[in-house]
Every structure is written in C-alpha cells, then in structure tokens.
Amino acid sequence: MLRARGRSILVLFMIALPVLAVTAASVVQATADVSSLEGVERTMGSAQARVHPTGGSAVLQAPDPGSGMWTQTGSGEASTSAELAEALGGRDFITIADGHANIPLGDRRVTALATEVDLSSPLAEGLFDLRVGELPARPGEAVVNDAFAERGVAIGDALEVLGHDVTVVGIGRDAEHRKELTVISPPGSFGDHFTGDRVAPDWLVGGDPVLWSDVLALNELGALVHSRAVLTDPPPVVEMAERMGYDTGRGLYITVAALVITMALLEVVLLAGPAFAVGARRQARNLALMAASGGTPRQARRVVLASGIVLGGLAALIGAVLGVPLGFVLLPVVQRFSNAWFGPDDVNWLVVSIVAAFGLLSALLAAVVPAWLASRQDVVAVLSGRRGDPPPSPRTPVLGVLLLGAGIGLSVAGVRRGHLFNFYEAGQYAIAFGAVVSVFGMIFIVPLVVTLLARLSGSLPLVMRYAARDAARHRTRTVPAIAAVAATVAGVVALGIANTSDEKQNRETYTRSLPMDTGLINIYPTESMDGSASVPPSQQTWDRAQAIVRAQAPEIDTELVEGLRFASDANAFVHVSLSVPSAQMLLSGWGGTLGSDLLVGEVVPGFLEVDDEGGARAALQAGKAVVLTDHPVNLDEVTLTMERWDGEGDETASTSSLTWPAHFVETDAEMPPTQAIIPAAFAAELDRPVETVALYLGGEISKDQEQAIREEITGLDANAYLIVERGYETPDEIFILLLVLFTLGGVLMLGGTLTATFLALSDARPDLATLSAVGAAPRSRRGVAASYALVVGFVGGVLGALVGFIPGVAITYPLTGSAGQSCSSGADGMLVCESAGPFLDIPWLLILGLVVALPLLTAAIVGLTARSRLPLVTRLT
Incomplete structure (x- = not known):
C-alpha cells in the first residue's frame, strides 16, 4: 500500500469522498429536520398541550397530529367550550389564533401570518424571542419578526391588519418562521371574532401533563390535541396503526432505502474496482511466489482483501471524521434557503456509523473479484512474465441475459x-x-x-x-x-x-383560458375572517384598475366584463345550470377565470372564441341568450335552473327555472370561462345583481407590462390578480x-x-x-x-x-x-x-x-x- 501511494490515495479518495458527502448531508438533515418534540416550544410555548377545537364530530388522531395523521369519525356532535374545559380538569389555558392576512406596505401589499396570543402569559413563553422594544401589553399593539424589519418596518409604525390598525412596539425572532412575515398581537387586536384560518381559536393548556388518556377524551369531544407528554412518550407504533387503520409504511420505506443503498454501493464498488484490480496485478508475482512456496488460494485472497479492509477502513474513518464538521460548516449556508429555523445542532451517530460501515463494505466488495482472480492465476504464466486474464466464462453472459430478461x-x-x-x-x-x-x-x-x-x-x-x-x-x-x-x-x-x-x-x-398573449384582471370579493359577509369590489375599484392598465399599456384595448354574481353568502350558495329539452350536454366543461357563469351584455367579449360572432351579436341585440356549446345544437330555447342550497350544502332551500329564447354557438375553447351571454332583460328576470366581474386586456402584453400592471393592481386591492395567457411554459x-x-x-x-x-x-x-x-x-x-x-x-x-x-x-x-x-x-x-x-x-x-x-x-x-x-x-x- 505504501509502495503504491498514488493508487492508494486514489482508492482513499473514491471511497472517502462519498462517505464524507453523505455524512455531511446527514448532519445537515438531522439538524434541519425538527421533530415535533424538538419544535414543541415553537407551536405551544411552555404549555403542556395545544388543543384545537375542530368544530365537528369526534376525532381520530395519531400521537403527533402535526404529521397529518388525523381524521374525523363522523359520529357525535361538536362540543362546547365548557365541555372541553371540563375535560381538561380545571387546567388553566389561554387562546391562540393565527391566519394569513394581506397587509399594506406603502404602495404594495404583502401576505403575513397574523397571530393573536397573550405573549405576556407564561404559557406563551418561547413563541417569540424579543430583540428590540417590548412585548405588546394591550390590544392594538403588536410585535413583528425580523422579516418585517428587513422590509423597513420599525418600532412605532402602524400596520393595518384585517382592517384594524396595530402599532409595532417590538421586533424579534418568531420561533417557527424565519422568512415568512409575522405579526403577533394580544387577543382582540384583529377584531372581536378573529379565529384565523380555523373555526375557533386554539387553546394553550398549562397545569399537569396532558396524557394519552386525556387526549383520547378530548378527541371524543371533537378536539385535536398536541401534547408535550404524548410526544415525549408516545404509544407504540403498531397500536397506533391498528387504531388509525393504516399501514406503518415501513415495508415501502425499507424497499426504497434498499434500492437506493444498493445502487450507491454498486457505483462506489465499480469505481474503486479497477484500482484493486491493478493492485492485485502488481502483486501477482509475489502471490505466485507465495503459491509456489506452498501458499493456498485462500491465503492469496486474504492478501488482496486485506488491502481492501485497510484502505476501506481508513477511507471510511477519514470521511466520517471530516464529514461531521463539514456538515456544521454548511448549516449557515443551507439555512439561507429555508423558510423555517433549523433545530439544535444534531448528529445522528447511527447514520454516521452506517455510512462509514458502507464505505468499508464498498472497499471490501471492490476487492472481492480481484482477490478471487488472484487466487486462481496461473503460477507458471505469471512467473514467466506472461500477463492477461483468462477467457471469460460462457456462463457469465448467459446469467447476464437472464438477469436482463428478469x-x-x-x-x-x-x-x-x-x-x-x-x-x-x-x-x-x-x-x-x-x-x-x-x-x-x-x-x-x-x-x-x-x-x-x-x-x-x-x-x-x-x-x-x-x-x-x-x-x-x-x-x-x-x-x-x-x-x-x-x-x-x-x-x-x-x-x-x-x-x-x-x-x-x-x-x-x-388548457388555454384566454387567447394567446391577452390578459384578464379579476378582483374577488373581500372575505372577512370574522365570519361577516363578503364584499364585492366597487365600480370605482374597477375604473381605477382600468386606468392602471391604460397608463402602463396605452396600446392595449380594455373591456369591462359584466355578469351575474352567484357567489356564496353567509347562509347559502347558488348553483346555476343551462339545459335543453333533449337533455343534451351543452358543454363538457367551463369556468376557471371569471367570477360568473353568466355574462351580461349586447356584444360577445373578445376573449370568447366562438365560430359565429356576427350571429351571436345579432342574437343579443334581438334579446336572445347566446349559449356556448362544443357541438352543433339546432334549438331556439334554453332553460336556466337556479338551485339555492343552505349554508351546510346538505339540502336544497329553493329551486327556480326560467326558459328564454336562445341562439347556440360553437366555441373552439377547450375550457370556456362561462356558459352563456344573456341580455339585460333576461338578467332582470333572474333577480340577481349585475356586476363587473372582470377586466379584459385585448392586446399583446409584454412581460414588463405584465409585471408593472400586476404590482399596481395588487396594491390597489389585495384580492386583485392578473392572468396573461402565454400558453404552456x-x-x-x-x-x-x-x-x-x-x-x-x-x-x-x-x-x-x-x-x-x-x-x-x-x-x-x-x-x-x-x-x-x-x-x-x-x-x-x-x-x-x-x-x-x-x-x-x-x-x-x-x-x-x-x-x-x-x-x-x-x-x-x-x-x-x-x-x-x-x-x-x-x-x-x-x-x-x-x-x-x-x-x-x-x-x-x-x-x-x-x-x-x-x-x-x-x-x-x-x-x-x-x-x-x-x-x-x-x-x-
């Protein structure tokens, strides 16, 4: 090994490099992978549990519901807060609610995570690390994370969150989110009924540990529970698999791991194999002399295999020893690409040991074939100076063909x-x-x-x-x-x-939604997170959006599109359908870009691709409805049916139908955005409000214009968005x-x-x-x-x-x-x-x-x- 230093260094490099890389990657992965137990303070602070009332029936959950393993059984009714408090046995608790909100920053709007929780409570300790300023003491005050500070937000600035102004009194580090903008205020800051993205605020529970038996009791009341005690000492996996009705997944995981390890090991063995083959050839004369002196083939194999063990062991040791500090050095670099904070420095020594063992095994396997051939060499041929391998066995390619066939x-x-x-x-x-x-x-x-x-x-x-x-x-x-x-x-x-x-x-x-290079601006109604009814955009907002487009792209034709809004309200929603007496299906699909299934007007909007645009325009002027189809329909009437469903969507509250003269036109669009264009007289009979539902941009829009328009309309209204049809990119x-x-x-x-x-x-x-x-x-x-x-x-x-x-x-x-x-x-x-x-x-x-x-x-x-x-x-x- 020392006499052939170049070849030995080559073997060391080829085996140590993958060991070093995988070891470093395992250190980064172990540190970046924050388990639920490691991250318990990020989600529940110093509390013993975080209870999430689902507002529904009984819950079936895994010990760690954060992994996504939970479901509702469909049995029982939603419990009250008093019943949940009773199940907690008098433990103290505070509420916490979080959800996403669009917050104005100058002429822009940003999406941030808004959280209501009392940070002064001992139960919330660990949720936020204050760096500058003070914690909020009353509703209307807030702390923000460093991501907000990087955007220019400072102490004393006011932020508008869900229509409520809060004053920034502190800046620091959010325990969970690194890049995502985060604002935290006491309860009541974002409205009296703020529940975030859920039906009700969560509870941070203190007092005695919440055991698995307590979790099961709360599950029966429709609550999902993250318990510190259960995460620390969970029930057996097999027991949970039987309870949840799922497979543990270990079989597939082991299969995938085995395939990956096999291919990686094979690659290293094949790369290192030639070096051991040359080494065995360099030792051929010595091995032949040993055989001539009475040495056995087994002893010859051991000589070559020993070099594999020595070089493999040394390479594995070097790779593992250098891989751990390399992983720690790479952590700050990798952290920059992660939205969440990494956990404490962690080394999975079992993984490191396995990786090192595979490094040793790869060297040993790479030396197996050269060792076997060295033990079978012709002693006389070697001592006489003749070189070369024996002819290949005819069985080898046959085995290869059989394996290929398999x-x-x-x-x-x-x-x-x-x-x-x-x-x-x-x-x-x-x-x-x-x-x-x-x-x-x-x-x-x-x-x-x-x-x-x-x-x-x-x-x-x-x-x-x-x-x-x-x-x-x-x-x-x-x-x-x-x-x-x-x-x-x-x-x-x-x-x-x-x-x-x-x-x-x-x-x-x-599927294209518009003609190529044209655009459409849509503004959704404003949804309130406190449960009140949504508010559609005003006509003034649409006019300002049109002015923005004309300022940024004066050569583009704009067209305000009107239609009937069938949006849901707090208690019901409406479904509309068109049919003909022959029960033919008019369209195989529609929708996706407009907020209305029925447009109102006297002309066909420019984004609708129809075969007979002149006939459609004449029909609208004659008071007929223009109905889109993807096949010929030779009829002159259409029936519109409106079904009004209750808020739960369980039963129909009312149904009404209306038949109207119609003109059917074929469209080439794979997915037309609407079912029909109807005249104003037809719309008046339906007793639904006629509103502006979109702004069509009917010219070729450059990417620079698209970016400028998108930024300005987003600043105009947080629910505004622009789509430009570029085809598939x-x-x-x-x-x-x-x-x-x-x-x-x-x-x-x-x-x-x-x-x-x-x-x-x-x-x-x-x-x-x-x-x-x-x-x-x-x-x-x-x-x-x-x-x-x-x-x-x-x-x-x-x-x-x-x-x-x-x-x-x-x-x-x-x-x-x-x-x-x-x-x-x-x-x-x-x-x-x-x-x-x-x-x-x-x-x-x-x-x-x-x-x-x-x-x-x-x-x-x-x-x-x-x-x-x-x-x-x-x-x-």
Whole structure:
C-alpha cells in the first residue's frame, strides 16, 4: 500500500469522498429536520398541550397530529367550550389564533401570518424571542419578526391588519418562521371574532401533563390535541396503526432505502474496482511466489482483501471524521434557503456509523473479484512474465441475459400493475427493482462485449486497436470501469426520460383560458375572517384598475366584463345550470377565470372564441341568450335552473327555472370561462345583481407590462390578480433538473473513465516501452490513452443508454398514464371521453451528450494531458 501511494490515495479518495458527502448531508438533515418534540416550544410555548377545537364530530388522531395523521369519525356532535374545559380538569389555558392576512406596505401589499396570543402569559413563553422594544401589553399593539424589519418596518409604525390598525412596539425572532412575515398581537387586536384560518381559536393548556388518556377524551369531544407528554412518550407504533387503520409504511420505506443503498454501493464498488484490480496485478508475482512456496488460494485472497479492509477502513474513518464538521460548516449556508429555523445542532451517530460501515463494505466488495482472480492465476504464466486474464466464462453472459430478461419482465409487470399488484405504488417499485436487476445483468454482459469489440477492432488504427485489445486482455480493471459508466448513464437516461415525458404530459394536457398573449384582471370579493359577509369590489375599484392598465399599456384595448354574481353568502350558495329539452350536454366543461357563469351584455367579449360572432351579436341585440356549446345544437330555447342550497350544502332551500329564447354557438375553447351571454332583460328576470366581474386586456402584453400592471393592481386591492395567457411554459426547474442530471452523469463518467484510463496506462508501462523500442512515435502513448478513454466511455455510454431505456420507458406508464381523460360532447350531446395518456418523450440531446459528446471530450482531455515520454522501464520480452 505504501509502495503504491498514488493508487492508494486514489482508492482513499473514491471511497472517502462519498462517505464524507453523505455524512455531511446527514448532519445537515438531522439538524434541519425538527421533530415535533424538538419544535414543541415553537407551536405551544411552555404549555403542556395545544388543543384545537375542530368544530365537528369526534376525532381520530395519531400521537403527533402535526404529521397529518388525523381524521374525523363522523359520529357525535361538536362540543362546547365548557365541555372541553371540563375535560381538561380545571387546567388553566389561554387562546391562540393565527391566519394569513394581506397587509399594506406603502404602495404594495404583502401576505403575513397574523397571530393573536397573550405573549405576556407564561404559557406563551418561547413563541417569540424579543430583540428590540417590548412585548405588546394591550390590544392594538403588536410585535413583528425580523422579516418585517428587513422590509423597513420599525418600532412605532402602524400596520393595518384585517382592517384594524396595530402599532409595532417590538421586533424579534418568531420561533417557527424565519422568512415568512409575522405579526403577533394580544387577543382582540384583529377584531372581536378573529379565529384565523380555523373555526375557533386554539387553546394553550398549562397545569399537569396532558396524557394519552386525556387526549383520547378530548378527541371524543371533537378536539385535536398536541401534547408535550404524548410526544415525549408516545404509544407504540403498531397500536397506533391498528387504531388509525393504516399501514406503518415501513415495508415501502425499507424497499426504497434498499434500492437506493444498493445502487450507491454498486457505483462506489465499480469505481474503486479497477484500482484493486491493478493492485492485485502488481502483486501477482509475489502471490505466485507465495503459491509456489506452498501458499493456498485462500491465503492469496486474504492478501488482496486485506488491502481492501485497510484502505476501506481508513477511507471510511477519514470521511466520517471530516464529514461531521463539514456538515456544521454548511448549516449557515443551507439555512439561507429555508423558510423555517433549523433545530439544535444534531448528529445522528447511527447514520454516521452506517455510512462509514458502507464505505468499508464498498472497499471490501471492490476487492472481492480481484482477490478471487488472484487466487486462481496461473503460477507458471505469471512467473514467466506472461500477463492477461483468462477467457471469460460462457456462463457469465448467459446469467447476464437472464438477469436482463428478469429486469424487463419486472418492468412490464410494473406497467401492468393492475393485473399483478394490489396497489398503485407496487408497480413503480417493481419498475425500480427491475432497473437494479437490469443493471446487474448488464455488468455480467460487459466482458462479452469487450471481447467482441477486441475481435472486431482489426481494421481500426493502431492506437484504437491496441486500446480495444488491451481492454479485453485486462478485463478485471476494464469491466468495473465500463460498468460504472454504464450504471451512471442508465440512471441519468431513465430519470431523463421520466422527466421529459412528465413534461410532455403537462404540455399536451394544458388548457388555454384566454387567447394567446391577452390578459384578464379579476378582483374577488373581500372575505372577512370574522365570519361577516363578503364584499364585492366597487365600480370605482374597477375604473381605477382600468386606468392602471391604460397608463402602463396605452396600446392595449380594455373591456369591462359584466355578469351575474352567484357567489356564496353567509347562509347559502347558488348553483346555476343551462339545459335543453333533449337533455343534451351543452358543454363538457367551463369556468376557471371569471367570477360568473353568466355574462351580461349586447356584444360577445373578445376573449370568447366562438365560430359565429356576427350571429351571436345579432342574437343579443334581438334579446336572445347566446349559449356556448362544443357541438352543433339546432334549438331556439334554453332553460336556466337556479338551485339555492343552505349554508351546510346538505339540502336544497329553493329551486327556480326560467326558459328564454336562445341562439347556440360553437366555441373552439377547450375550457370556456362561462356558459352563456344573456341580455339585460333576461338578467332582470333572474333577480340577481349585475356586476363587473372582470377586466379584459385585448392586446399583446409584454412581460414588463405584465409585471408593472400586476404590482399596481395588487396594491390597489389585495384580492386583485392578473392572468396573461402565454400558453404552456416549461418551468425553469425542468431545465435545471436536466442540467443537474447531465452534470452529475458527466462528473461520474469523467471520474470513472479517467480513473480506469490512468490505471491502465500505469499498468501498461512495459507494453508502451516495448512499442517505443520498436519505433512507435512519442505521441502514440497519447493516442493509446485517448483511445482507452474512448473505449471505456463509449462502450459504457451505449450499454447504459440501452439499459436506461428499460425503466425509463416503463416508468412513463404509471407516471403519465393517470393524466385523466379528455372529454367532449358528441353529436348527440352525450359525453365522449378518451384516455389522455401515457406520454413518452425521449431526451435525445441529453442521451447524445452522454453517449457521444462526453466520451469524445474525455478522450480529448486524456490525450492532451497524458505524458508522451516515460522513464525507461524493463520491456516485455
């Protein structure tokens, strides 16, 4: 090991680097992952429990309802506050309510978390860390977090929260939210009936610990409970699984973890394998002398395996020891990208130990094949100076083909999961397991591929022929390198196909809501968090919005759109539908951009794409309703039905119908925003208010104009928003993901190829010396180096791409096959639906880059950096 320091350092680097990276990542993850017990003070301060009255029936919850595991049973009635207080056994409590609010800041509005709680109470200690100023002592005072201060808010400033002014008296750190704007005031500051985003305020309960039996009693009264005592000492998982009626999920978790660990371990083993193969070859003469002196094959294997244990153990120790402090150094960097505060510095020593153990195991496994081959070497051939591996066993490629067939079979079974599996996820895991099996099958086929390539290289130039045949002669170092490259390419290709196919589904199932490059401004009615009725925007607000558009984009035509509001009020909501006597379905779908199903006017708005706009305009002027359809309808009347439901939505309070002359027009829009345009006379018969429901921007809007208009109308009204139809736009994250995949694949390919190439050059020094002695030019060594890199990179890339197609194509079926159905009305008015998936899109540019461009680039790098002259060594004779 000391005599071959360069090779030893290479092995240490390849094994220690992943151990160091995973160890550092585990430290960051353990610190960033704040458990419910670690974060108990963030949600309940110093209280023993936080009780959330759901306002409904009995609750079934897990010990940690913050994980999302809770439901209502549907039995029993909502309890009163007195009943909850009685169940708490006289414990003292304070209320806490939080919800989101739009708060004006200058000419802008920001969304902030508004909380009402008495911070002066001992039960609230820990919810807020005051940095400057004082805690609020009375309603109308507030503290804000540092995120507000970064936006210019200072002590003494007034904030308008839900229509109520509060004065900032303190600034500090919110216990839970780092970047989200937070304002906290005593109860009563945001209105007499402020409940936040819930039906009633939560309770912070003090006194004695709230045990699991107390939690169950409160659950029967319809309350959800976060208990400090239960989080500290929860009931057994199996007991909770039986009570909640769900699986513990450990089986799938173990399956996923096993697949990930297997592939990661395989990659490290394949990358480190060539180094141990070269090391075993360097020891071949010593091992042959040992065998000639009476040594056994087992002893020869132990010699090679011992180097794996020593190097692997040292690399694992270095990676683990350096990974922990590296994780702590990275914490401030990672914290910048998180909206929540990290927990206390934490190291999961079990995970660190497992990672280090896998580092040692990977080195040991990487030395297994070289050790086995070293124990079976021909002693006479080695002592006489002949080199080369024995011919590959004919059983090896047969096993590889069988494994490939099994991998393909598992992928097909995963696609047809409905026939072979009882639940949806099983198909995806079958495909993933099939991918791992296929990679193992490919590894067993690599020796045969390398041998065939050597036999077919007779017509190639000398340096290419030498590289191909040398790779076949020394398969123990060539096969792991090619397999490592192939495994990397297979993973990147599979993920790339899945990603681009998913993006194709998104692109082809996208539904336009407006003509291209036009816009629509909508302003929703203002909803009050204290339960009062919503208030629609005034006409003055719409006029100001129109003025904003004209100021920012004077060349754009604007059109105020009027319609009937069927919005819900406090006690009821209204459903409206259009029908014809033949019971034909007029539209397969509508809505999404307007606040009305019925528009009112004498012209067809510009954003409605209809075939007969002139006929529709004439019909409106004649007092007829213009009804949109997606198929021909030859009728002259339509029936409008209004159903008024009670506030609970359980029963119909009233139903009324009205038949009116109509003109039916076809629309090309996949999802028209409304059902019909009706004249004013028809609207008057419906006894519903006619209001402005949207502002249409009928010209091409640039992105700069869009941004300027959006900022100004948001400042005008917090409920205003602008949509501009740009068609489907691929998110930046997709390009970033493909770039990351290509970069990761390129780095691993480059690392594996360079490692194998320079090890091969080191091993081939006697051969290269012989070439020089018989007249080969100095540049021949550069050519051999570049050719060897090309053989490893190209063969690995082609094999990896072929194997990657298996899971890549298969995963598109469960991934994009559930895209839903595309439905339209047929000629008879009946709904006709077709499956919208699966979708398949091959990222050819990514694949060509990995299979062709990267091997050529690697070969060029190796050819330019390899030394053309070497010190004189003993030539092979």
